Amino acid sequence: MSRRMQSPPPNGxxxxxxxxxxxxxxxxxxxxxxxKLGG
Incomplete structure (x- = not known):
């Protein structure tokens, strides 16, 4: 899991x-x- 594959942006x-x-x-x-509830 040490590979950086598309690291998400830091802003959430x-x-x-x-x-x-x-x-x-x-x-x-x-x-x-x-x-299912309706019928």
Whole structure:
């Protein structure tokens, strides 16, 4: 893990990735779960 492969920018790059993955998971859960709840 000593290789530097696309090191994120210091201005919150990792936080942006974390929020993107969080939002994606929420959207997926809603997209799958809401139709089941509705019908």
């Amino acid at each position: 790059g990792a936080a942006v990735m974390h929020w993107l993955m969080f939002a994606l998971s929420l959207l997926t859960i809603a997209w799958i779960g809401l139709p």
